[in-house]
Amino acid sequence: MAFTPTAEKLLPDVTPREELALLARALWREGYNDHLAGHITINQGDGTLLCNPWLITWDELRPEQVIRIDLEGNVVEGDWPVPLGIPLHLELHKLRTDVGVAMHSHPLYGTVWADMGEVPPALDQSSSLGGGELVLVDEYEGAVDNANAARAAVEAMGGAELALLAGHGVFVLGSTVRAVHQRAVALEQRCQRAWHVRAAGGELRTSLPASWLDRMAKSDGNGFIGFWEAMVRAELRADPSLLDGRA
Template sequence: IPLHLALHVARPEVQYAVHNHSEYGTVWSDLTAVPPAYDQSSSLGGGEVVLVDEYEGAVNSREAADAAVRAIGDADRAILGGHGVFVIGDTARAAFLRAVALEQRAKNAWMVRVAGGPEKSSLPDWWMDRQANSDGNGYHGFWEAAVRKALRDEPALAAEVLGRQR
């Protein structure tokens, strides 16, 4: 909670912030490195991915949270060294896409590393620049498909959502 509170104080315009300990994102946080994007899907979501290696102290420390938020700056995604990942978006769609793309990026980069693949992606610079300048909202259908799947998988949730819409 202190990390979220510190973020919203420093960046009041932020609408969505997701902090998690995804499997491969956490591997890269333990490596204290930002995984390279090797494929187009891994580069989706826009914004900058930064490494925050200043995340010191307990998770309930306000000082540690303030320092982490300062290190994140204006970035939209962060690898928190030795801790996990943090994703920011102006819509649920953008936050979801960024979180999923970052985890895919982390997984694929780990697989490439383990396979002894290249350190640099073959994605062209123009593609990476285009993706970095995206606001994370342009990949229509991805968020909607995830919501439809959740509603199919959870009939009680679907009934509740449909009940609210009537």
């Protein structure tokens, strides 16, 4: 009998708070590691968001430190302060109620392309995974700790799921933690590969067939069962105590 992979076979159930902490740690390893910068929110569907707190780096975040906030940025549950740039997420979740999970950070290669004001092509399979539309938001109106600047950035994204924020960093959206993880990993790989090809004097021309690119563009980021689970298991091997605080 053929083995059919399912999330249940590959990973025990985890709570949304545990998912958020695991996502932060997994993405830190992928280059989303700009010190205290970066925010992740999970929409709870009741007017509140789970969020990583200010003052805790992503590689040390634990589920019990995750805070819950309302759409005005007030802490509803938790003992840590709200991240400074949270207005970007507040404005996003107000305008786009379909978004389940949002992640903003400043990875090296994604930020370099954002700084250059260019959207690199997906040059290989791994760089195209996760789907979603990638856009450049070059209307920099200030840091996203300002609600007006944050709303302008969100409005400039339109209906896209990924954005390079010129002079700032990246913004990745999805329906689930799995989707955001897949898209964020692929985005940084896309930006890294394109940078290396350009630095080597190569042409930024994809050899991927149009049928593949079209298929990937339509992906919701949830189809690659096993990828997210493997990265979660890596984090749990690195820190076996990570889920010790669960009830």
